[in-house]
Amino acid sequence: MRNTTLKLLRLRFKLYWNTFKNQSWGKRFTSIFVIIAMLGFGLFLGTLSWFFTWGLSQPEAIAIMQEAGLGLDPAAVLDQIPVVMFTSAFLVALLSNIGSLLQLLYLSGDMEFLLAAPLPPRAVFVSKLAQAVVPTFLLMLVLFMPGLVGLGLPRAYGLAYYVLIPVFLLFYVLSGAGLSSLLVMAIVRVVAPRRAAELLGVIGGLLAFVCSQSGQFAGQVGDTVFTPDRLGSLAGAAVPLTSLWNPLGWPGHALTALGRGDWGPGLLLAALTTALAMFVFGATLLMAEKVYFSGWARVQLGGLRKKRRKSVAGEGAAHRGADSLKGIRALWGWLPAPLLAVILKDARLFRRDVRNLSQLVFPIIMAVIWTVSFFRPGVAANGTPGVGGALILAIFIGWNLEIRFGMGAFSLEGRQWWILKTSPISVRHLLWSKFLSGLVFPVVLGALYLLVAGVYQRITVGLLLYELAAFLLVMMALMGLMLAFGIWGANFEWSNPNQVQGGGMGCLAVLAGLFSMLVMGLVFVGGPFLAGQLGWPGLLGYGASLGLGGLVCTVVGVVPLALAAPRVVHLGEDEVGAGRKKSRKRAGR
Amino acid sequence: MLPILQLTSLHKTYGTTHAVRDLNLSVQPGEIFGLLGPNGAGKTTTFKMIVGLLQPTSGNVQIGGVDIAKRPLDAKRQLGFVPDTPLLYEKLTATEFLLFVADLYDVERAAASRRAAELLRLFDLEKNADDLIDSFSHGMKQKTALAGALIHDPKLLILDEPTVGLDPKSARLIKDILRQLSERGVSVLLSTHILEIAERMCDRIGIISKGELIAVGTMDELRGGAGDSSLEDIFLGLTGGTEYAEIAELLG
Numbered sequence: 001m002r003n004t005t006l007k008l009l010r011l012r013f014k015l016y017w018n019t020f021k022n023q024s025w026g027k028r029f030t031s032i033f034v035i036i037a038m039l040g041f042g043l044f045l046g047t048l049s050w051f052f053t054w055g056l057s058q059p060e061a062i063a064i065m066q067e068a069g070l071g072l073d074p075a076a077v078l079d080q081i082p083v084v085m086f087t088s089a090f091l092v093a094l095l096s097n098i099g100s101l102l103q104l105l106y107l108s109g110d111m112e113f114l115l116a117a118p119l120p121p122r123a124v125f126v127s128k129l130a131q132a133v134v135p136t137f138l139l140m141l142v143l144f145m146p147g148l149v150g151l152g153l154p155r156a157y158g159l160a161y162y163v164l165i166p167v168f169l170l171f172y173v174l175s176g177a178g179l180s181s182l183l184v185m186a187i188v189r190v191v192a193p194r195r196a197a198e199l200l201g202v203i204g205g206l207l208a209f210v211c212s213q214s215g216q217f218a219g220q221v222g223d224t225v226f227t228p229d230r231l232g233s234l235a236g237a238a239v240p241l242t243s244l245w246n247p248l249g250w251p252g253h254a255l256t257a258l259g260r261g262d263w264g265p266g267l268l269l270a271a272l273t274t275a276l277a278m279f280v281f282g283a284t285l286l287m288a289e290k291v292y293f294s295g296w297a298r299v300q301l302g303g304l305r306k307k308r309r310k311s312v313a314g315e316g317a318a319h320r321g322a323d324s325l326k327g328i329r330a331l332w333g334w335l336p337a338p339l340l341a342v343i344l345k346d347a348r349l350f351r352r353d354v355r356n357l358s359q360l361v362f363p364i365i366m367a368v369i370w371t372v373s374f375f376r377p378g379v380a381a382n383g384t385p386g387v388g389g390a391l392i393l394a395i396f397i398g399w400n401l402e403i404r405f406g407m408g409a410f411s412l413e414g415r416q417w418w419i420l421k422t423s424p425i426s427v428r429h430l431l432w433s434k435f436l437s438g439l440v441f442p443v444v445l446g447a448l449y450l451l452v453a454g455v456y457q458r459i460t461v462g463l464l465l466y467e468l469a470a471f472l473l474v475m476m477a478l479m480g481l482m483l484a485f486g487i488w489g490a491n492f493e494w495s496n497p498n499q500v501q502g503g504g505m506g507c508l509a510v511l512a513g514l515f516s517m518l519v520m521g522l523v524f525v526g527g528p529f530l531a532g533q534l535g536w537p538g539l540l541g542y543g544a545s546l547g548l549g550g551l552v553c554t555v556v557g558v559v560p561l562a563l564a565a566p567r568v569v570h571l572g573e574d575e576v577g578a579g580r581k582k583s584r585k586r587a588g589r
Numbered sequence: 590m591l592p593i594l595q596l597t598s599l600h601k602t603y604g605t606t607h608a609v610r611d612l613n614l615s616v617q618p619g620e621i622f623g624l625l626g627p628n629g630a631g632k633t634t635t636f637k638m639i640v641g642l643l644q645p646t647s648g649n650v651q652i653g654g655v656d657i658a659k660r661p662l663d664a665k666r667q668l669g670f671v672p673d674t675p676l677l678y679e680k681l682t683a684t685e686f687l688l689f690v691a692d693l694y695d696v697e698r699a700a701a702s703r704r705a706a707e708l709l710r711l712f713d714l715e716k717n718a719d720d721l722i723d724s725f726s727h728g729m730k731q732k733t734a735l736a737g738a739l740i741h742d743p744k745l746l747i748l749d750e751p752t753v754g755l756d757p758k759s760a761r762l763i764k765d766i767l768r769q770l771s772e773r774g775v776s777v778l779l780s781t782h783i784l785e786i787a788e789r790m791c792d793r794i795g796i797i798s799k800g801e802l803i804a805v806g807t808m809d810e811l812r813g814g815a816g817d818s819s820l821e822d823i824f825l826g827l828t829g830g831t832e833y834a835e836i837a838e839l840l841g
Contacts (some may be wrong), residue, residue, distance in 0.1 A: 341692030345685075349680050349681070423690070423693040424694060426662055
């Protein structure tokens with residue numbers, strides 16, 4: 001079993017190495033840079049931890065904390081840091097591995113090959129688990145080890161402390177990943193693996209977004225929420241986590257005791273930690289072996305089950321398929337049939353892929369957060385509710401949606417691009433269809449937002465109409481711009497909507513969008529303001545802004561798209577060429 | 590009679606590699622033409638140039654007398670294409686997919702609905718009409734792709750290995766359909782590695798090797814009066830590969 005596991009792990013390493021070796025120099029350089037940056041970050045964390053520990057060990061720190069009324073003993077706080085770190089490492093391993101284990105255990109393409117080969121099932125499972133654990137463990141080493149070393153040095157901990165840090169980290173990452181694998185096996189018995197992966201992507205994205213925004217939001221409410229009393233209560237509530245009854249804290253307590261030279265309790269806790277990790281990992285392995293293979297077979301059979309939307313067959317179905325679009329067709333029937341077909345197809349695919357949900361939810365959450373912070377009492381009263389805040393927010397929210405629609409317009413056709421490319425749809429119709437299908441949702445959402453904000457702010461009808469007109473113009477311009485970048489950066493290998501904003505072209509698109517928004521925003525918001533300062537009649541200011549803004553929007557939306565459009569007929573041909581080039585390179589070796 | 594497909598000096602290079610070189614070929618209305626060749630011979634590249642997925646390095650593709658480089662939309666309207674791997678929109682149902690393709694070809698709505706229903710029945714997909722394509726087996730996807738290629742009543746059908754992954758019943762169905770289409774005047778250009786299919790179905794056969802068309806004609810013309818040699822013998826004789834029999838013997 002051990003030999004087979006090693007063989008499988010060696011194979012995996014070989015695959016990673018071959019991938020790295022066959023990458024372009026740019027990608028290789030990026031990979032090396034990322035590794036060096038991570039190591040640098042680890043070093044930074046270690047230094048920070050060293051300063052923090054050294055600072056808290058000074059008598060002045062104790063006095064400051066007492067003055068602040070926190071009632072905490074700095075030494076006790078420092079003792080609990082390893083406990084918190086190991087608890088975090090376990091939880092990170094448990095939660096972060098769900099997605100990767102789902103891919104490795106149920107969605108990877110090599111499972112049929114591995115299960116058909118005369119390999120011990122345990123070896124296959126262990127090698128898959130190791131694939132998930134190794135990156136997590138390395139990440140934990142970079143993130144936690146420097147912090148723990150930085151904690152130990154100023155406190156003059158003994159050698160055992162430093163030696164056991166990676167050992168205990170490995171134990172807890174293994175245990176966390178083991179439990180994670182059981183969780184995955186339970187999930188796929190309820191939800192299809194692919195669906196589960198999509199849902200996890202959405203949840204992960206939402207969590208990341210909430211975390212990033214909460215930092216920004218916390219700054220605004222921090223003074224009222226994080227009072228010394230509340231912080232004290234929070235520290236009190238965390239006591240159970242750091243008590244000896246919490247097994248997740250055992251390695252932290254063991255390290256602190258061994259570091260200080262308290263060998264009795266230190267060794268006892270170290271033995272308990274080791275025994276617990278071995279027990280959890282062993283039990284996971286045994287259970288997984290029983291559950292995994294029956295589950296995997298079940299999933300394969302489940303894959304053949306029909307995803308029937310409605311049980312209607314034959315001619316009725318075809319007619320019903322047509323009838324279900326009657327309303328939309330009546331409204332949009334004036335559009336050429338191929339153009340409308342692509343719009344409706346995009347709408348259906350967007351609606352049916354749950355991963356798109358996260359891209360819808362982010363701008364909506366952003367809208368809520370910013371609206372609350374912008375219109376909260378005190379700010380609105382001081383601010384000028386004229387042209388400005390609501391319009392800028394609506395544009396920014398709409399643009400966030402347009403990045404996805406524009407950048408993904410062609411890339412998300414993916415390997416089905418041949419269907420459009422071999423069909424008699426003109427480039428003009430194709431561009432219009434992608435433009436309209438990307439524009440409708442952001443415009444509707446933004447317009448609704450402007451209406452609600454306008455009613456709340458009690459602005460005049462004229463001003464509301466001006467905002468709506470300016471918003472529509474900016475959205476059209478940005479959609480054209482994003483579509484142009486979507487053509488330049490088209491990548492038909494992408495299948496995940498979250499990939500569309502990645503890469504160099506995604507970065508350039510964001511920069512170009514931000515710059516264009518700044519210019520257009522200045523014209524539409526600054527124009528009426530300037531007219532007021534110059535003493536012009538209000539109508540003239542708005543009219544001049546719409547005229548000049550319309551011109552700027554036309555340049556932003558039309559020029560890049562006109563430059564990119566000739567590439568559309570050639571899209572997808574590079575993939576074939578690239579494939580050939582790689583084949584030749586391989587043959588040449 | 591004007592050929593439905595005319596390839597003139599078609600050439601495709603990738604860097605210094607000649608994927609297809611100086612290919613001249615014509616397919617007549619109602620003809621079933623089989624393009625055979627070893628792996629990497631240039632069949633798929635040729636098909637991709639015919640349907641407009643790839644631009645030829647030089648040469649000319651005419652469909653029904655229309656140059657695809659000059660009037661691509663008019664040329665594509667006459668075509669139906671099924672690639673070797675049926676990559677379809679997985680989150681559409683079979684019906685939605687067929688109606689989408691019909692719209693792309695500007696088929697009148699009522700006619701499209703009627704034809705979609707007929708095709709679904711013909712390909713035994715009636716019961717799956719409202720199922721998402723991602724729940725389909727390879728064979729069902731292949732049949733859906735073929736139905737999509739037929740929904741606009743094309744004059745020329747290009748099929749890249751149409752029977753791969755199909756069960757015998759479905760393979761037979763496709764062969765029967767192709768024969769019927771041919772009788773109605775629809776031309777078919779197909780590639781296959783199953784020489785028996787080519788031998789039985791195709792009116793003419795072309796053999797391509799290393800990007801060059803090395804033989805073309807009816808079975809009798811290919812035999813060249815050499816008795817009753819099979820297509821396999823002719824194919825291996827032209828493209829090489831008879832030596833593999835010795836290797837197989839060694840392995841045996």
